[in-house]
Amino acid sequence: MTFKKKSSEMGEIPTASMPDIVFQLLLFFMVTTTFRQSTGIPVDLPVARMIKKLEAKKNVTNIFADSQGNISIDDKLIDKITDIRSIMYQKRIEMPLLIVSLKFDKNSSMATVSDIQEELRKADALKVNYCAKFGD
Amino acid sequence: MLIEKRRARKAYIPTCSMADIAFLLLTFFLVTTSLDLDKGLGLTLPAAGDARPIPKKNIISLLINASGAVMLDEEPIEVNMIKDRITTRLMENPLVLVSIKTDARTKYQNFVSVLDQVQMAMGETPRISIAEPE
Numbered sequence: 001m002t003f004k005k006k007s008s009e010m011g012e013i014p015t016a017s018m019p020d021i022v023f024q025l026l027l028f029f030m031v032t033t034t035f036r037q038s039t040g041i042p043v044d045l046p047v048a049r050m051i052k053k054l055e056a057k058k059n060v061t062n063i064f065a066d067s068q069g070n071i072s073i074d075d076k077l078i079d080k081i082t083d084i085r086s087i088m089y090q091k092r093i094e095m096p097l098l099i100v101s102l103k104f105d106k107n108s109s110m111a112t113v114s115d116i117q118e119e120l121r122k123a124d125a126l127k128v129n130y131c132a133k134f135g136d
Numbered sequence: 137m138l139i140e141k142r143r144a145r146k147a148y149i150p151t152c153s154m155a156d157i158a159f160l161l162l163t164f165f166l167v168t169t170s171l172d173l174d175k176g177l178g179l180t181l182p183a184a185g186d187a188r189p190i191p192k193k194n195i196i197s198l199l200i201n202a203s204g205a206v207m208l209d210e211e212p213i214e215v216n217m218i219k220d221r222i223t224t225r226l227m228e229n230p231l232v233l234v235s236i237k238t239d240a241r242t243k244y245q246n247f248v249s250v251l252d253q254v255q256m257a258m259g260e261t262p263r264i265s266i267a268e269p270e
Binding site: 050120131 | 162174175183184238242243244249255266
């Protein structure tokens, strides 16, 4: 009985088009990536040096306040400052690890800032982050 | 005369490492792209109604007036000196708390600068309290 000799044929995957595939991936991600458009009220953030990156983006709610005293939570304008309490309390229930990113204009008055803080305290949203730019 | 017949020599660029180059580019952009994360000073506010008496010697009070001038325990101080003063006070008394009080018309930037200085000395602790302006 004769056995056919197994031919040791090397199986090869053609890699010539590999770069094309990778470039295609690269292009796909470049094209589909949309950078988050800034929502809320345009504010000019204050400067500070001890700033840290805010991790866990999922749990972050932004509160904006400009120098005219307009306030918005994420992108919803707030009419009455006392409305913050119920909105934030609702969010606090949904997200127990809620961090509130306070994006206040550097020229806004402390009266507004303090009012918002008081509302946050009443809503039990105690972890805040005073959003700032790096600088002196 | 003998003219040598020009042979069309086959020249080729090796494309083996093209994939590696493309991957390198891909990883480079993946690593260097940082989506604009929010940066800022963290703080934990005291819970509502969480007022307890604190001995006066354990409090450093910082007052900021409407024009941004700062007083530390009744004496005026430059904003960039606050860090050193609090550091010394912390060494004398590690239980010390900082209370920041502002005027209603104080600009937010002044408050952030002061808070920045305090956090440089103390880090992010719940031992910083912000009093309501009168």
